[in-house]
Every structure is written in structure tokens, then in C-alpha cells.
Amino acid sequence: MNVLIKNISNSIQPENDSESHSVAGENSSIVRIEAICKSFGGLQALWNISFDVRPYTVQGLIGPNGAGKTTLFNLIAGAYYPDKGRIFFDQIQVQGKRVHDRVKLGIARTFQNVELFESMTVIENVLVGQYVRTRSGFWSTIFRMPWTIKEEQGAREEAKKLLNFVGLEQYAEVRSSDLPFGWQRLLEIARALASKPKILLLDEPAAGLNAVETKQLGELIKKIRDQGVTILIVEHDMSLAMDVSDRIAVLNQGRLIAEGTPREIQSHDAVMAAYLGGGK
Amino acid sequence: MQEALQYVFSGITNGAIYAAIAVGFSLLYNSTELINFAHGEFVMLGALILVTLWNIFKLPLPLAFFITVFTVSGMGLLFERLAIRTVSKPHPIVLVIITVGASIFFRGIGMLLWGKDSYSVPSFSDHAPITIFGASLLPQSLWILVIVGISVCALHFFFKKTLTGKAMQACAINKRAARLSGIHSEKMVLLAFFLSTGMGAVAGIIIAPITMCSYNMGTMLGLKGFCAAMLGGLGSLWGSLIGGFLLGIVEALGVGFFSSSLKDAIAFLLLLLILYMRPGGIMRVKEVKRF
Numbered sequence: 001m002n003v004l005i006k007n008i009s010n011s012i013q014p015e016n017d018s019e020s021h022s023v024a025g026e027n028s029s030i031v032r033i034e035a036i037c038k039s040f041g042g043l044q045a046l047w048n049i050s051f052d053v054r055p056y057t058v059q060g061l062i063g064p065n066g067a068g069k070t071t072l073f074n075l076i077a078g079a080y081y082p083d084k085g086r087i088f089f090d091q092i093q094v095q096g097k098r099v100h101d102r103v104k105l106g107i108a109r110t111f112q113n114v115e116l117f118e119s120m121t122v123i124e125n126v127l128v129g130q131y132v133r134t135r136s137g138f139w140s141t142i143f144r145m146p147w148t149i150k151e152e153q154g155a156r157e158e159a160k161k162l163l164n165f166v167g168l169e170q171y172a173e174v175r176s177s178d179l180p181f182g183w184q185r186l187l188e189i190a191r192a193l194a195s196k197p198k199i200l201l202l203d204e205p206a207a208g209l210n211a212v213e214t215k216q217l218g219e220l221i222k223k224i225r226d227q228g229v230t231i232l233i234v235e236h237d238m239s240l241a242m243d244v245s246d247r248i249a250v251l252n253q254g255r256l257i258a259e260g261t262p263r264e265i266q267s268h269d270a271v272m273a274a275y276l277g278g279g280k
Numbered sequence: 281m282q283e284a285l286q287y288v289f290s291g292i293t294n295g296a297i298y299a300a301i302a303v304g305f306s307l308l309y310n311s312t313e314l315i316n317f318a319h320g321e322f323v324m325l326g327a328l329i330l331v332t333l334w335n336i337f338k339l340p341l342p343l344a345f346f347i348t349v350f351t352v353s354g355m356g357l358l359f360e361r362l363a364i365r366t367v368s369k370p371h372p373i374v375l376v377i378i379t380v381g382a383s384i385f386f387r388g389i390g391m392l393l394w395g396k397d398s399y400s401v402p403s404f405s406d407h408a409p410i411t412i413f414g415a416s417l418l419p420q421s422l423w424i425l426v427i428v429g430i431s432v433c434a435l436h437f438f439f440k441k442t443l444t445g446k447a448m449q450a451c452a453i454n455k456r457a458a459r460l461s462g463i464h465s466e467k468m469v470l471l472a473f474f475l476s477t478g479m480g481a482v483a484g485i486i487i488a489p490i491t492m493c494s495y496n497m498g499t500m501l502g503l504k505g506f507c508a509a510m511l512g513g514l515g516s517l518w519g520s521l522i523g524g525f526l527l528g529i530v531e532a533l534g535v536g537f538f539s540s541s542l543k544d545a546i547a548f549l550l551l552l553l554i555l556y557m558r559p560g561g562i563m564r565v566k567e568v569k570r571f
Contacts, residue, residue: 077460103462115457117450128450131443132462152443195462 029088030055030199030230031076036085038071045071047254049085053199058221058231060245060262062238064274067251069234070112070203076232077109077201078102090198103132108197110188112204118177122168122187125176126159129194162190166220182213189220199230206237218244242266250274285415287536288529293421293490295528296428300483301505302512302520303432304476310452310515311472313372317379318359320502321386322477326352326484327493328390331399341404349481356477360470383499390495398492424486431482435475435517448472452515500544507551513561522562526550 029052078099087095166186235241250258252274333344409416439445451458512523
């Protein structure tokens, strides 16, 4: 567990130190979204969105149905490319980069409808998540290079620690599709953490969970943040979003209508109007 | 009895070769959902390159073996890079037709390089045949079984124990999730081509001493291997083995007890039967799609 904490925070600290020198104090951001536009055919899904995600925080992303939350999420994860605008991750422009390159930089995600490698066991799923951080290439695997063998042994230890972290250590050898849905989601989070991300993107993690599971998920999210991983969470469940988020961005009809702390958001006029209708 | 045993021995020998070819089909189908109808030509290239290196350049057999495997799988990589990757709209049917075209192309290359003659090589070792209950087992049959056994165990180890193997499996199970876990799916496809054509080369090498090697030997072997893979369940390693041995033994018994002119018909009869009764094969892995 402690090793895990060290590993995750080690991978973040150095970059962040140099960043805080180059960027003025509190403006530092791990993800910066600059004037992003995206349309699908004639539908303008996102229009001129700009905001920053601060490191070591949980950033919520909420909005009514069709507001463009998932689109924005997918733009950051790399499933789509924006029409206009730039996305910075750790001061690096990533809007044109492909998914696996973004994972290497430290962006990991989960899916709304849990996407596991169903016929593999729980621990194998986590091992696959680690693959991107290993040096095992094409030839070194075929020729069984010593570092490959060592890496594979280390990977198993590491995977066990991650399962322990999300509370699935007893089910390491169970087929992942046999887990109950709520646990599958935990496994998906463990797999995402296995790639040692700096930011973890969670796409509606509470979807399909019951109240107890949602509460436990909230605890887990805070625990992950406390280990130094920034989290961006798209969430429908308002109580979870308000509970775990340090800051919240609100989208409505493809536009950013508010950004601030949960308290500010709750009393924001435009947000009230968007959710309850009416307004000016 | 003695006769039947003799047929079974020859069936097992052929079956091991069909199994090796079927494993190549399965490996590739598993990670790319592509059926490579040029696979038989890689078997042919394996056999002819071995003949050249061993008989004409007089290289020691183990060295010739490895050079052959790596040359053929290198050609498999080139094939993927030049003919498969470059397709702008990789619809499955388009890719399958490309592999059919490639098989004609490789056969042409084979004919240009080696001519229309047949070549033969001696058995890997010159022991006398072993007699078991009056039926004789050729030493080459043992070589074939041992080499196929080792290759399949190595593949099994690769998929079960190595991270790269797991990543490749992950890609086959859920490509989207694999990509978003940071797995470079194109690299995995390349690796699948490498392993698949390498297995093809191994099959070609071990069959060389018990058959006449010529530029057109690959077509029928490829189709038999395909039948075996379908029988066992396309995409399954163990299914390919079962399918291969089943096909080999049924074929040998059919030839022995009925007529040798039935040899090739038996494979396709079995294929039709399995497609009617259990389209996913004996060890069904995933639903076979119809496009």
C-alpha cells in the first residue's frame, strides 16, 4: 500500500515542481482546455469551452442530458479530436495525440458501461492495465530478456497491491465477468490506476450502483485523490458529485455556464435555470 | 487391427501438421478477425526455404530451421505492413479478398524462385522406423509431434504468463478497452501476423521430409488447416489442436477403409457438417460473424 502511494506520487511530483516555477502560483493546471469546439454533423456539441483542472483535486463535470459532458470527456481521453481549440496536459498539447500515447503521458479512464476483458481473471485485467508502463516489447518478450522476466514478477505484486487498494484482493483469480456489477466498476478503476495515471477520468462511475455502493465509491475517489491522482468525474448523481468534487464545471447545451466550488455552484443562477428551467 | 493402427499413426502425423496450420489461422483470427487465405503459402515458403537452406546451402538443420522461421515471419510482417495496413477502408470482406490475392502472388513468387519442380528432403534423423503392434511409426512423425508440441506449449506460455501475451489477448477480447488501457493495437496486430506466419513456417518445415515440396503445395494445406481451425473453433488454441488431429485421423481412416480418392473430400465434408451443426466449432470461442 505504502509503495503504491509512493509510486503514484513519485510519478507526479517532479513535473509538478517544475511546473509551479514556470506558471504563476495558483494558476497551475494539470489539464487546460482552451476554446474547444466540437460538432457532430449539424449539432454543435461543444462551443468555445475553456477551463482548467487543478492538480490533486477532484473536478466534477455536470450538466443536464445532452449538455456535452461525455463529448468533452472523450476529447480529453482521446476518443474524439476537437474541431478547434487546444487541450494541454501537463503543459503538453494533446488534442491531436492518439489514445495510447495519452495513456503513456498519464491519462487513464473508465467507462460508463464498464468495459473489462471479460474472459480474463480479475488480476489479469489489472496486469493488462500495467502493460503500458512496462518495457516489454516485441523482441524482448520473444527472447525472454532478464528485465522482462523481472518486470513480469514485479507486475504481479503491483497488481495485488492495487486490488487490495480497491478491496478486491480475495477475488484475484475469479473470472472478471463473474463479479457483481459494482465490483466490476472497482476493478475497472484498479485497471486504470495500474497505468500509473496522473489524471483519472471517471465516466459516470455511479451509474448502475446502489446507494451503499455509491457511498463507498465516493470514499474510494477521495482516497485516490489523497494519493496524488487528479480526478475528473462526469456524474449524473448530484449528491455524489457535490460530495466528492473540489470544483465543479457545469455545461449546458454545449456551453460552459459555471465553474467553481460545489457551494458556489449550488447557488449559481444560471445553473438553477439550466436544471429547473425558466430563468431570465 | 494392425492396419487400423497404421492408419491412425499416419492420421496423427498429418493431424499434427493440420493442427500447426490451424493454430496459425486461429492466432490471427483471434486478434484481427481476419481469415488469412494466404496462410497456406507461408507454409509453402517455409518448406521451400528450408529445402534451399538445408539441402542446397548445406546449413546445419537447427540453424536452417530458425532462419526459415524468421524469414517467413518477416515476410508475414511485410505482408501486413504493405498489403493489410495500407487498406483505407478495412472492411473484412475486402481484407479477405486481399489475402486471396496475396496467396496467388506468393504462389507466383514461389514458382519464379523455385520453378515447377518438386523438391524433397531427407528425414530430420535417420533412425529406423519404430514398430508398435505391427504398425510402423516413422521417426519423422515423432519429430513432427515433438515440434508441434513444443510450439504450442510455447504459445500457451506466451499467452498465459507474459504481459505482452496478455495485452494481445486483451486486444482480442475488447479492442476499445484495450486501446484505452494504452495498448498499441496496431503493434499487437503486427505481433499476431508474426506469430501466425511463424507457425505456418514451422508447419512447412516439418512437413517437408514427408511430402513433395513445390510452389503449389500451400493451397491444399492451407484449406485443410482452415477446415481444422473451423472444426475446433476458430480463435481457440486448444480447439485448433483438437480440430487438426480429428481431421487428420478421420481423413486417414477414410482413405484407408474407403478410397484414397476421398482424401480431400473428407475434410470439406467435415467442414460442412460442423458448419451445419455447430458453427462455432467444437471449442466455441466467439460467435462467428457472417458478412
